[in-house]
Amino acid sequence: MDTQDKRDLDRILNVLYKESPLAWYQIYTNLGIEKDRAEQLFLIGSAFNYLQVEHKGGQEYPTDNHYVGLTKDGIKFFALSNFSGTEKTVEPEPPKRYNLYISGSMGGFNLLDIDEEQLQIVVDAYLEGKAEFAIAGQNYHPKKFHTLKIFENTSSLNSRELKQIGRQEGSKRGFTGNFFSDEDLEEFGKELTMSIIGNAQFGSGKQINKVPVKQNNTSIDLSMENLQTVGASADDKPIFISYSWDSKDHEDHVFSFANELRKNGFNVDIDKIISQRKTSVNFTQMMHEAFVQSEHIIVVLSEGYKQKADTFQGGVGTEYRLILGEIDRFPRKYILVSFKGRDESIIPAGLNGRDVVDLSSNGLEPLFRKLTQQDEYVLSPISKNKPTLLKRQIAGFAEHQAKLNIKTETNKTSAELTAKRVEKKKQLLKDFSPWLNYKAGDQKKRFRMIIHSTESDTYPEQPMLPNFPPTWFAAEIYGYSYLGMEFCNENTQIYVDDHGNWNTEAAAHLKPLNVHVIRTIIYDDIVTWDMAGDGIYNCPHFYAVFTDGYPWAEIHYVDHNKKYPQFNSSNKIENAK
Numbered sequence: 001m002d003t004q005d006k007r008d009l010d011r012i013l014n015v016l017y018k019e020s021p022l023a024w025y026q027i028y029t030n031l032g033i034e035k036d037r038a039e040q041l042f043l044i045g046s047a048f049n050y051l052q053v054e055h056k057g058g059q060e061y062p063t064d065n066h067y068v069g070l071t072k073d074g075i076k077f078f079a080l081s082n083f084s085g086t087e088k089t090v091e092p093e094p095p096k097r098y099n100l101y102i103s104g105s106m107g108g109f110n111l112l113d114i115d116e117e118q119l120q121i122v123v124d125a126y127l128e129g130k131a132e133f134a135i136a137g138q139n140y141h142p143k144k145f146h147t148l149k150i151f152e153n154t155s156s157l158n159s160r161e162l163k164q165i166g167r168q169e170g171s172k173r174g175f176t177g178n179f180f181s182d183e184d185l186e187e188f189g190k191e192l193t194m195s196i197i198g199n200a201q202f203g204s205g206k207q208i209n210k211v212p213v214k215q216n217n218t219s220i221d222l223s224m225e226n227l228q229t230v231g232a233s234a235d236d237k238p239i240f241i242s243y244s245w246d247s248k249d250h251e252d253h254v255f256s257f258a259n260e261l262r263k264n265g266f267n268v269d270i271d272k273i274i275s276q277r278k279t280s281v282n283f284t285q286m287m288h289e290a291f292v293q294s295e296h297i298i299v300v301l302s303e304g305y306k307q308k309a310d311t312f313q314g315g316v317g318t319e320y321r322l323i324l325g326e327i328d329r330f331p332r333k334y335i336l337v338s339f340k341g342r343d344e345s346i347i348p349a350g351l352n353g354r355d356v357v358d359l360s361s362n363g364l365e366p367l368f369r370k371l372t373q374q375d376e377y378v379l380s381p382i383s384k385n386k387p388t389l390l391k392r393q394i395a396g397f398a399e400h401q402a403k404l405n406i407k408t409e410t411n412k413t414s415a416e417l418t419a420k421r422v423e424k425k426k427q428l429l430k431d432f433s434p435w436l437n438y439k440a441g442d443q444k445k446r447f448r449m450i451i452h453s454t455e456s457d458t459y460p461e462q463p464m465l466p467n468f469p470p471t472w473f474a475a476e477i478y479g480y481s482y483l484g485m486e487f488c489n490e491n492t493q494i495y496v497d498d499h500g501n502w503n504t505e506a507a508a509h510l511k512p513l514n515v516h517v518i519r520t521i522i523y524d525d526i527v528t529w530d531m532a533g534d535g536i537y538n539c540p541h542f543y544a545v546f547t548d549g550y551p552w553a554e555i556h557y558v559d560h561n562k563k564y565p566q567f568n569s570s571n572k573i574e575n576a577k
Contacts, residue, residue, distance in 0.1 A: 002329075008033065008041050013050065016070040021054035025064030035064075040325050042068070047321040048288060050074030097153040099162070099189060101182040104142025110180050111135065113159035119150065147182070148193065155188040162188070237295030239371065241270040242319045246304035253339060254300055260364070266371060268298075271315070287315060291322050294333075296371060299323065301338045301346040301356065309348035324350050335370050393549045396455030402527060402545055421523050428485060428523070431531055432540070435477045448474040449487070450537050453546040454527050470549070474537075475519075483554060484522035485542075492517055494557055500564045502557070503573045515557040515567065522553045 011031050016022065028038035045051035051074065055067040098119050100111040111122065118135045125133040126148050132141045157165070166180060182191075239261070243254045254270065261268040271286065291297060299305075308316035327334045337357045338346060347356065357367050369376060429436065452472045475489035495510035496502045503510065525545040533539050544551040556568035565571075 005041065005044055008037070009045055009050065012041060012045070013070055013074055016051075016068065017075070021067040021069035023064070024066045024068050027068065043321040043325040045074070047318055047325065048073070098192075099151045099153045099180075099185045101147065101149040101151070101180065101185050102140075102142055102145065103147040105144040105146065106141050108179060109140065109142075110185070111140075112162045112180075113153050113157070122148070123150075149182045149185070150192045151185045151189040152192055153189045157188065237267060238290075238293055239266055239268045239296045239298060240290040240294040241268060241298045241300060242316070242323075243270070243300035244302055244305035244308055244316050246302050250302060250304070257300070257339075257359075264364070264368065287319055288322075291319065296332075297323070297334050298367075299334060299336050299351075301336055301348075301351075303345050306346050306348045309350070320348065320350070327351075327354075332370075332373075335367065337367060390549075393546075395546070396453075399453065399455045399545060402454050424523050424526065425480075428526070428529070429480060431529070432477060432485075436479060448537075448539055449477055450474055450533070450539060450541045451487070451521075451551065452541055452543045453551075454543050455546065471546075478516070478518055478558075481520065484520045484524075485526065486518050486520050488516045488518055488558075490517040491515065491560075492557070494567060496564065496567070497573070500567075501571050501573050502567045510573075513564070514560050516560065518556050518558050518566070519552040520554040521551045525551055525553065 011033075012027055015027050015031070024038070024042065028035070028041075033041070042051060049071055052069055052071050053066050054069040096116055097113050098111075098116075099113065100119070100122060102109055102111065102122075111118070114122075114135065121133055121135055124130075125142075126145055129144075131143045132139055134140070155162075162180075241254060241258055243250075245251060251272075255272075258268045258270050269290065271290075305316055308314055309320040311317065312320065323334055335357060336347075336351060336354055337359055340360050342356045342358055344352075347354075357370065359367065368374070450472060451474075455471060473489065475487040478486040478488045480486060492515060493512050494502050494504055494515055495506050496513050497510055502513075506512070521542070521544050527543045527545060529543065530541040533541055556566050558566050
């Protein structure tokens, strides 16, 4: 129940305090509360035993015609501060007092009814790994803490009275002299160990975020409100299991489930385990406290749970009202689990469509992820840099005309096209014979060629920009094939096996190899060539049709040392790994 819930309930209970019972629709209508919100407030008020139905006005629960009254708990909790017309006199709270259970390598002992400053000394000694400490002039020598448990002393018994109990009832309750066990001390107050120490180890010096221990000589608030909200980690925060007492086997299954969670570091409790620690347990109050104070509520679904929830029976019905009132506002708090699938026979009507963790098929890992908020899939952080994409070059009109002319030629007979291609090939091989058929030691093959787009035979006024298709570039002529002329202007690395098969990705059975990148311009795309150059670069110039910024029709790789044949699509490994 959050602050807004309390405020809205205040208004409703104020009406009922003056005149009770009243028809439910009359109450929320006069207060200007919407019907759905009023239904939610009714469930919360009923769960905390502040509201009750005096007379039923229909078959639904509740209907607008129900007459609702104010319970004694509702009067007790709200009347003084809100409805009596007088301000509540707030008495200052007495200072907090604590009882400590300590076991160390030098034996065990208790510190009874100590104040916050003395508690601070013990916590510091634990975190700093001190072998001894002093309180009120008395030295204590645990040497090394094995266990430190801290309990708020809410019993109103002082140190002398507590020691007297130890002396008088030691033989009955298992006390040794004045020494209390941790179970004994829990009867005198609430255990706070996990809130204060968290998962810090003795001597760690660990200062856990928001832990109420003294830091830099500044005393940090040790109030109950702080202690209830402090936790060393998500795993240390309290977790309560809600389930139905269907059968002895089912209860044993739930106990085993709770025990397994505790073995994995989760601070889990269930009703019957809590009741073992206390006498004269008020189960309704215990459930309310568990639901309010717990970080997570694990709901174990079963056929019995569904039946009791749908009819609001017993403890399950009370817990179900709380769940319905909170689950939309606190979706991470409630986790639905099933021991055997997601069958509709175990899911209450109000929880249909909710995620259910199926422990029978997925084990405990999905539940652990929800409890610790560790996602299975984690996306990369959003980069501040968006990708820079290539701008598609708009081909010149002349280039499109050249393509059109080539396409037009397809209307000619295949014999004419073949003859023209062969003639162009023969002329290219003749003109470039010095580069294609050189002798050992001849440097001519190293001479660069300039390859121009047919769109323009001029050079850009500015240097060509990276990631933008060029209109010209330099390359070395490498050879020729049945397709066209081959050029090389880049080296790279590929990965090969012993048989000359290859891939661009590394794998355990492949070894790296440095290769030349060989690119081919087909004969039909070579429009013309100029052996003399243009006065800027006095070397042969090719003028070719560029498609999408480049003239290449085929790319393959050649071994630097000629150990392997060329690497092309015929010997590429499709799945190298």
